[in-house]
Amino acid sequence: MLDQVLFALANGLATGMAVFLVAAGVTLIFGLLRILNFAQGSFFMLGAYVAFSIMGPSASSIWVFLLAALVSGVVVAVLGLVTDMVVFRRLRNYDEAYTLIATFALMMLLDGLIKLIWGLNYHSISPPPSLGGVLMFGPVIVPIFSLFIIGLGILVFIILEFAIHRLWIGKIVQALAHDQWMSGFVGINVPLMLTLTVVAAFFLAGAAGGLLLPNQSLSPTLSHAFLLQAFIAVIIGGLGNIRGAFMAALVLGLVESLNAVVLPDQPGVAMYVVMVAFMLWRPAGLLSAGTVDHATSQHAAASVPIDWARYRTMLTVAGIAGAIGVAAMPLWANPGTVFLAGVALIAALFALSWNLLFGTTGLATFGHAAFFAIGCYASGLMLKATGGQWFLVVLIAAALIGAVVAAIVGSVAIRRTTGIALAILTLALSEIMRLLISSSASLGRDDGVSGIPRPDLDLGFTTLSLQSTQNYFWFLFVVCGAMALGLWWLSAGPLGRVLRAVKQDAERTSFLGINIGRYRLVAFIISGSVATLAGALQAPWVQIVTPEAANYLVSMQPMLSTLLGGAAFFWGPVVGTVLFFILAEATRALAGLSEVVTGGVLLLLVMLAPDGVLGIIGRLRLRKRAASQGPKLEFVAKEARP
Structure with missing residues (x-):
C-alpha cells in the first residue's frame, strides 16, 4: 500500500x-x-x-x-x-x-x-x-x-x-x-x-x-x-x-x-x-484578498426598448399559428422530425428555466444539467418500477425532488458565492453528480437506464395511453406549453418585477427592505424544479438516460439557446432553441461542422448583438421608425446599438 x-x-x-x-x-x-x-x-x-x-x-x-x-x-x-x-x-x-x-x-x-x-x-x-x-x-x-x-x-x-x-x-x-x-x-x-x-x-x-x-x-x-x-x-x-x-x-x-x-x-x-x-x-481563492466578482459594464445585458403593445395582435396571431403548426406535426411530419420536435419542446422548457435565473434574476449557473439529470433518472426509475403507471404522480414527485435539491444547494451556493464563483461552483456540483452516477451500479453506471416504458396517463375517469409517439408528443406540447405560460405569468407578475430589480441593482433593491438573498433562492428553487420536470419528461420520450445527462455540455445548451434568441426577452430561449435545433440538424452530417456553425453564430451574436435575434428585430424596428419620424427617434435607435 x-x-x-x-x-x-x-x-x-x-x-x-x-x-x-x-x-x-x-x-x-x-x-x-x-x-x-x-x-x-x-x-x-x-x-x-x-x-x-x-x-x-x-x-x-x-x-x-x-x-x-x-x-x-x-x-x-x-x-x-x-x-x-x-x-x-x-x-x-x-x-x-x-x-x-x-x-x-x-x-x-x-x-x-x-x-x-x-x-x-x-x-x-x-x-x-x-x-x-x-x-x-x-x-x-x-x-x-x-x-x-x-x-x-x-x-x-x-x-x-x-x-x-x-x-x-x-x-x-x-x-x-x-x-x-x-x-x-x-x-x-x-x-x-x-x-x-x-x-x-x-x-x-x-x-x-x-x-x-x-x-x-x-x-x-x-x-x-x-x-x-x-x-x-x-x-x-x-x-x-x-x-x-x-x-x-x-x-x-x-x-x-x-x-x-x-x-x-x-x-x-x-x-x-x-x-x-x-x-x-474561501470563495475568492486561497491567495486573493478580494472577491471573485468584478465590476464590469452591463453593456451586454441591455435590452432594446421595443413597444411590444404595437405588435400585440400580430404576435398573438403568429404565436397561435406557430402553436397550431407544432401541435399538428404528428399529422404531417415524419417520425424522425416529430421525435426531434419533442426533444426541442423539452429543450425549450429547460432553456426557459435557466433564463429565469440568468435573464430575469442575473445569476449565471453552469451546472443546470444536474437538475435535468435528476429528473431523467427519477422519472426513468419510477416508471420502470411502476410499469408506466401514475405518470402525473411521477412528474410531480420529480419536480418536488428538484425543488428540494435546489433549496439545499441554493441556500449554500447563493449565500456564499455569486458571479463567476457561482457559475463554476454549480458546474463542479454537476460534475460530482455525473461521476457518482457513472460509478453507481444501481443506476447502470456508464450504460445508464434503458428500456424506460412510455407511460399511461390516468385521468381518473379514463386512462390515456402515451405509448404511441403521436399521443406522447401532444402530451409534451400541452405540458411544456402550460409550464412556459406559468413561467411567463410569474415573470410578468410581482415576483418577476422584484427579480428584475435584483438583477438591475441588488444594492439599491436591498435598501428598499427587500431580502435579495431570499428572492434569489426562490428563483433558484423554481428554476431547478422546472429543469427537473423537463428531465422527467425527457426520459420516457427517448426511453434511455445516461450519466451524460449531467455533463456540463448539457448545461451549455440552455445558455446557447437563450443567447441566440435573446436573454432580455422571455420568449427568447424558445426562439433560440428552434434556431439551435435547425442549425444542428442542418450541419450534423459532417463531424465538427455543427460546432463550427453554432459556435460561430453564437460568438457573433454575443459580440455584435448580445440581446439576440429578438434584439436585432427590435433595433431594426427602431431604425425603421427613426427614419420615418425624425432625428429624435434616430438618436434613440443609435443608443440601442450594442
Whole structure:
C-alpha cells in the first residue's frame, strides 16, 4: 500500500504540473482582462495537434520534440493575437456572464475546426527516446517523462514568478491589473501590454499542448479533460494569481492521484469535492484578498426598448399559428422530425428555466444539467418500477425532488458565492453528480437506464395511453406549453418585477427592505424544479438516460439557446432553441461542422448583438421608425446599438 501511495504522489506531482501549464494562461488573461477564457483548453489541444502534425506518433529526438512544441506555441500565439484583436477587445467591457458564454462559443468553434481538419481518430504518441523509460527510487517506479513534466512545470512557474514580481515588465502588468486608466495616464501603452500578455498566455497554451503530447491520448476530447481541471486550479488559487494557481494545481494533482488509490471506484470525485470545499471556505481563492466578482459594464445585458403593445395582435396571431403548426406535426411530419420536435419542446422548457435565473434574476449557473439529470433518472426509475403507471404522480414527485435539491444547494451556493464563483461552483456540483452516477451500479453506471416504458396517463375517469409517439408528443406540447405560460405569468407578475430589480441593482433593491438573498433562492428553487420536470419528461420520450445527462455540455445548451434568441426577452430561449435545433440538424452530417456553425453564430451574436435575434428585430424596428419620424427617434435607435 505504501508503494502505491508513493507512486500516486509522484504521479500527482506530474498531473498537477500539467494542469498548471494550462492554468497559467487562463490566470494571465483573467489577471489583466477579467476574462475567464473557456477556450484556453481548445487552444492547448490545437497546440497538441500542431505538434503531432510536425513530429508524428513518435519524435525521433528530443530536439525534434522541443522544436515541435516551440512551433506549436508560436502558431497558437499568432492565433491568440487574432483572437485578441477580433474577440477579446470587444469583450473587455462586457458583463462577466457574457464573456464566459462568448469564450465557450469560441471553444465550440475551435473544437469543430479541429474535428474537420484532423478527424475523430485517437492517437497514441510516444516520448522521444531520451525521455522514455523509468527510474527507480527505492520501491517506487517513476517514468522519466513524468519527471520531465514536473521539472517543466517548476521552470515555467519560476519564470513567471520572476517576471511578474521582479522584472520591470511584471511591475507594468501588476499596474495594469490594478488600474488600467491610471496606467495609461502615466504613459504606459495599455493596449500593447494587454495584447502582449494575451499572446504570452496563448503561447504557453500551445507550447504546453506540444510538450504534454506524449502524456495522454490525442483526440478531440482532450481539451475538456484539461479545461475543467485548469479552471478549478484558477478558481481555488484565486483568479489572476499565478502563485495560487500553482499551489492549487499541485493540490488537485495530488488529490486526483490519491483518489485513484484510496477510492478507485469513485474516480475524479475527490477533486471536485475539494474544489467545492475550497470555494465555500474561501470563495475568492486561497491567495486573493478580494472577491471573485468584478465590476464590469452591463453593456451586454441591455435590452432594446421595443413597444411590444404595437405588435400585440400580430404576435398573438403568429404565436397561435406557430402553436397550431407544432401541435399538428404528428399529422404531417415524419417520425424522425416529430421525435426531434419533442426533444426541442423539452429543450425549450429547460432553456426557459435557466433564463429565469440568468435573464430575469442575473445569476449565471453552469451546472443546470444536474437538475435535468435528476429528473431523467427519477422519472426513468419510477416508471420502470411502476410499469408506466401514475405518470402525473411521477412528474410531480420529480419536480418536488428538484425543488428540494435546489433549496439545499441554493441556500449554500447563493449565500456564499455569486458571479463567476457561482457559475463554476454549480458546474463542479454537476460534475460530482455525473461521476457518482457513472460509478453507481444501481443506476447502470456508464450504460445508464434503458428500456424506460412510455407511460399511461390516468385521468381518473379514463386512462390515456402515451405509448404511441403521436399521443406522447401532444402530451409534451400541452405540458411544456402550460409550464412556459406559468413561467411567463410569474415573470410578468410581482415576483418577476422584484427579480428584475435584483438583477438591475441588488444594492439599491436591498435598501428598499427587500431580502435579495431570499428572492434569489426562490428563483433558484423554481428554476431547478422546472429543469427537473423537463428531465422527467425527457426520459420516457427517448426511453434511455445516461450519466451524460449531467455533463456540463448539457448545461451549455440552455445558455446557447437563450443567447441566440435573446436573454432580455422571455420568449427568447424558445426562439433560440428552434434556431439551435435547425442549425444542428442542418450541419450534423459532417463531424465538427455543427460546432463550427453554432459556435460561430453564437460568438457573433454575443459580440455584435448580445440581446439576440429578438434584439436585432427590435433595433431594426427602431431604425425603421427613426427614419420615418425624425432625428429624435434616430438618436434613440443609435443608443440601442450594442
